[in-house]
Amino acid sequence: xxxxxxxxxxxxxxxxxxxxxxxxxxxxxxxxxxxxxxxxxxxxxxxxxxxxxxxxxxxxxxxxxxxxxxxxxxxxxxxxxxxxxxxxxxxxxxxxxxxxxxxxxxxxxxxxxx
Amino acid sequence: xxxxxxxxxxxxxxxxxxxxxxxxxxxxxxxxxxxxxxxxxxxxxxxxxxxxxxxxxxxxxxxxxxxxxxxxxxxxxxxxxxxxxxxxxxxxxxxxxxxxxxxxxxxxxx
Numbered sequence: 001x002x003x004x005x006x007x008x009x010x011x012x013x014x015x016x017x018x019x020x021x022x023x024x025x026x027x028x029x030x031x032x033x034x035x036x037x038x039x040x041x042x043x044x045x046x047x048x049x050x051x052x053x054x055x056x057x058x059x060x061x062x063x064x065x066x067x068x069x070x071x072x073x074x075x076x077x078x079x080x081x082x083x084x085x086x087x088x089x090x091x092x093x094x095x096x097x098x099x100x101x102x103x104x105x106x107x108x109x110x111x112x113x114x
Numbered sequence: 115x116x117x118x119x120x121x122x123x124x125x126x127x128x129x130x131x132x133x134x135x136x137x138x139x140x141x142x143x144x145x146x147x148x149x150x151x152x153x154x155x156x157x158x159x160x161x162x163x164x165x166x167x168x169x170x171x172x173x174x175x176x177x178x179x180x181x182x183x184x185x186x187x188x189x190x191x192x193x194x195x196x197x198x199x200x201x202x203x204x205x206x207x208x209x210x211x212x213x214x215x216x217x218x219x220x221x222x223x224x
Binding site: 004031033035040041042043044045048050058090092094096100102103105106107108 | 118120146148157158159160203207214215216217
């Protein structure tokens with residue numbers, strides 16, 4: 001079954017404590033992205049990757065890091081989380097090089113930073 | 115970059131009512147257009163798409179037509195069901211980037 005898997009689904013942490021949200025896809029997709037969803041703002045892209053070792057900033061990258069060492073994995077790293085990073089996070093993957101292809105989303109990670 | 119203006123919600127309807135959600139966009143280049151749906155507690159899933167002007171995307175009774183001249187991609191369904199209660203997102207997309215609207219929450223009452 002084609003899927004994007006995120007872990008954990010829920011996370012409560014304290015300000016400044018480094019955390020990683022994992023994302024894995026089994027579709028051999030080139031493109032992967034991280035989004036955050038906030039009320040009234042829709043989804044905003046944090047970072048994206050076009051292939052292994054190729055990453056770039058999206059619209060709201062401050063306070064986040066990513067890496068793409070393998071094609072299937074695209075972890076999101078918060079080195080020093082702050083309360084304004086409390087949000088619902090989604091990872092997505094998409095086949096590259098073809099217009100109009102569907103993005104597949106993970107189930108989401110609800111992060112609370114206190 | 116791309117941007118999306120989507121009809122604000124929430125929208126509350128009775129079963130079998132007609133639903134329309136307006137969406138207009140600005141984009142560089144020639145984007146593909148998508149509607150995604152998010153059911154409670156779930157991730158987003160593709161509802162329908164259109165990849166060129168005048169294309170009509172359709173799925174589960176929903177339809178939307180790619181209108182390049184008005185840069186719009188309005189979503190419609192002729193007779194909604196309780197199971198259509200969800201958040202709907204309009205999203206123009208090019209290559210690696212989808213740009214999402216704020217989302218429209220739709221609640222259908224029995």
